[in-house]
Every structure is written in C-alpha cells, then in structure tokens.
Amino acid sequence: MDFSLSKEQQDIIKAAREFATGEFPDKAQEFDRNETFDLNLWRKACELGFVGVFIAEEYGGAGYGFFEHCLINEEFWAVDPGIGQAILSTTFGSELIGLFGSEDQKRLVLPQLVAGEAIMGTAVTEPDAGCDVTAAATTAVKEGDEWVINGSKMFATNGNLAKYMLIFCQTDPENPSQHKRHSFILVPTKTPGYASTKIRGKLGIRASDTAELSLNNVRVPLNHLVGKEGEGFHELMAFFNRTRLHICAQAVGLARAAIEEAIRHTRQRHQFGAPISSFQVTRFKIAEMATRTRAAKNLYYEAAWSVDQGRIDHGLIAMAKWYSAEMAVRCADEALQMHGGYGYIDEYKVQRLYRDAKILEIYEGTKEMEKTIVSRSILG
Numbered sequence: 001m002d003f004s005l006s007k008e009q010q011d012i013i014k015a016a017r018e019f020a021t022g023e024f025p026d027k028a029q030e031f032d033r034n035e036t037f038d039l040n041l042w043r044k045a046c047e048l049g050f051v052g053v054f055i056a057e058e059y060g061g062a063g064y065g066f067f068e069h070c071l072i073n074e075e076f077w078a079v080d081p082g083i084g085q086a087i088l089s090t091t092f093g094s095e096l097i098g099l100f101g102s103e104d105q106k107r108l109v110l111p112q113l114v115a116g117e118a119i120m121g122t123a124v125t126e127p128d129a130g131c132d133v134t135a136a137a138t139t140a141v142k143e144g145d146e147w148v149i150n151g152s153k154m155f156a157t158n159g160n161l162a163k164y165m166l167i168f169c170q171t172d173p174e175n176p177s178q179h180k181r182h183s184f185i186l187v188p189t190k191t192p193g194y195a196s197t198k199i200r201g202k203l204g205i206r207a208s209d210t211a212e213l214s215l216n217n218v219r220v221p222l223n224h225l226v227g228k229e230g231e232g233f234h235e236l237m238a239f240f241n242r243t244r245l246h247i248c249a250q251a252v253g254l255a256r257a258a259i260e261e262a263i264r265h266t267r268q269r270h271q272f273g274a275p276i277s278s279f280q281v282t283r284f285k286i287a288e289m290a291t292r293t294r295a296a297k298n299l300y301y302e303a304a305w306s307v308d309q310g311r312i313d314h315g316l317i318a319m320a321k322w323y324s325a326e327m328a329v330r331c332a333d334e335a336l337q338m339h340g341g342y343g344y345i346d347e348y349k350v351q352r353l354y355r356d357a358k359i360l361e362i363y364e365g366t367k368e369m370e371k372t373i374v375s376r377s378i379l380g
C-alpha cells in the first residue's frame, strides 16, 4: 500500500491548515465559553470548497474520496475541534443520501450543503436507544401517500440548525428480524410537528450544535424514504463505516494540537533551573504521544484508503476508531498534565482540548462497541 499523498492532497492539507489557522484561534474561546458559533465561518468554508468534498461533482461537490474529507477534518481539528466539528458536521447524513438516496433526493439536498445554503443532520439515538440502535422506537407509519412520524431523538448534531434531518424510524416493528425494522426518512425541519431543543452544558465541542428532537405527527411524502424500506440498520452500518473515519481524523488532529501545546509550554516553563522539556520524563511522554499519533494516523489512512478503493473492512475501521479516540484522550490528558495548574483553567487551550477529546470515545460508536466489532472480526 502506498500512502504517499498526491500533490492535490498536499494542497488540500495546506489550504485547510491556512484557513483554520487564519480563522479559528481568535474565536475558539468565545464559542467554547458561550456555546455559540458564527455561521458565517461555515459559509466561508463552503465558499472555499472545504465542505462536502466527497460529494460527487454532478451535485456540486469536488468528487474526492472520504480520505480527502478526513484530511480537512484533521487540519481543522488540529486548530480547534469545536469549530472543526461545527463546520464539517454540516453535511452529516449526506453520506447516506449519496450511498442510498434517490436521484431527486440527491439533487434536492447535496448541492445546498456544498453551497452553504443548508445544513443537515442524522438522528438515530433516542432516550432509550444508544449503543443498541435496534431499540430506536420512533415510528413512521404510512397513511395514504405520507409517512407519519412520532417519537423523540437525543443528541442530534445540528438539530437546531438543520434544514433537513435524516430520521431513523421503525417502519416494520413486527418484523422478526430486529435488523429489518428500521428505515431512514428525510424530514425538512420546517415540517409541522418537528421541534428541537438545544442541549446545553456539553463537556466539549461546544461550538457544535446538539439537540433533543421531538417528532409529533410529522408528515412527509412517501418518497422521502431514503434507501430501502426495512434496510435502515444495514444502511446505518454502511454510513458508520464512512463517518467513523472522520472521527479518526479528528482524533489525530486533536492529538497533534495537544503535542504542540505540550511542547510550547514545556519549553517555556522552567522548574529546577531548567525548561520542563529537558527532563527525561517529559521527553519520553512527548515521544510516546508522537508515536501513538503517528500509529493512529497510519491506521486511519489505511482504513480510509481502503474505503475509497471500495473495500470495507469493518474490523480495520473499528480498530482505527477506538485506537485513535483513546489515543487522543490520552494525549490531551498528558498535555494538560505537563501544564500543571495552568492546564486546569480555560485561559489555556489545552484545557479545551482535554474536554473536546472525550467525545471521540463516545459518538459514532463508543469505544466499547468498536472493540466489540474488532473482537468479532478476529474471533467470530
């Protein structure tokens, strides 16, 4: 396998890094403290072509692979995870539309996402259905030529900002197979009966919008079904096999930022008459952080490259997801430790990185679920 990057990929990285370093640092602390985000920044990122690069050219995208989206994610997260998430999650669910949507759905949604005219999200999780997605109880019932949707969703990214939400619904609750009971339905959020409430007080990625949704007799036409009726579970797994790669890239970006902060601080800070960076304990910690980050990067490069080649290796993707997430949490922890008491206050970026890191082990499959997949791929 040759993971050397093409000139185009190197240019993407350079442009993403320049944009993020130019735009994010001044705003990061304010967005984090106030749990806000300036949508103009998202629009600017769209104008510059950073959003939805994996979307096909015929729908306004750049027609790149998921790998290129990962490269942008890594650079954005290396500067600020919260802003990176706020901008790049705006297409969350377009992967499903691209893979399984009808031509009409693609033409309706995808160009708006790339142009900065619409945000989308995907709501699977419910109050009583987290890791066990098959427990999702939101129902979609056919009435005439419409679906009628009822239920509630938890932790929906972009739930308050989205123009479209993909809702994971039970369409065949009596099916003997729990993997054949659900379907995805595209819901324009202006539809009567859709209501969202912002979830405040998140530990990290506070620039990113998270919502609780209530769906009360939401009616959409039957052709808003995305993919095949009853195939929602399998479609969700195919979706995760793409989106989990994005999380790996986020983790590597965050770990890079943690290393950078650790180096900066330990070179400046003197104790016992010498910079902290000169003590062997510190040097070894930084060596370990750099090694783990590189290992995670190689894992996700291999996994993303395979997906773009059309080869889906569930075990490899799950390995990359849990390893990179755990690695990022550890790097952020070590970086904060090297800051001593200064790392404990939010004047210092490392505190934000420490808080932002934790989500990587939770969303898009908890690390326990990822290890379950890895062990299944090895042991059967």
Ligand SMILES: Cc1cc2nc3c(=O)[nH]c(=O)nc-3n(C[C@H](O)[C@H](O)[C@H](O)COP(=O)(O)OP(=O)(O)OC[C@H]3O[C@@H](n4cnc5c(N)ncnc54)[C@H](O)[C@@H]3O)c2cc1C
Pocket (backbone or CB within 6 Å): 121, 122, 123, 124, 125, 129, 130, 131, 132, 154, 155, 156, 157, 158, 202, 210, 359, 362, 363, 364, 365, 366, 367, 368, 369
């Ligand atoms: C900021 C944020 C954004 C999110 N965005 C979205 C989104 O856009 N769309 C969406 O649908 N969801 C989203 N989520 C939800 C996220 O995917 C879930 O939180 C996650 O899947 C875990 O579900 P849960 O929180 O209900 O935890 P639970 O399922 O209750 O799990 C709690 C703990 O038990 C462990 N556990 C559960 N089952 C097992 C088992 N069989 N074996 C071992 N351990 C187990 C878990 O690993 C975890 O550690 C988001 C969450 C957050 C916090």
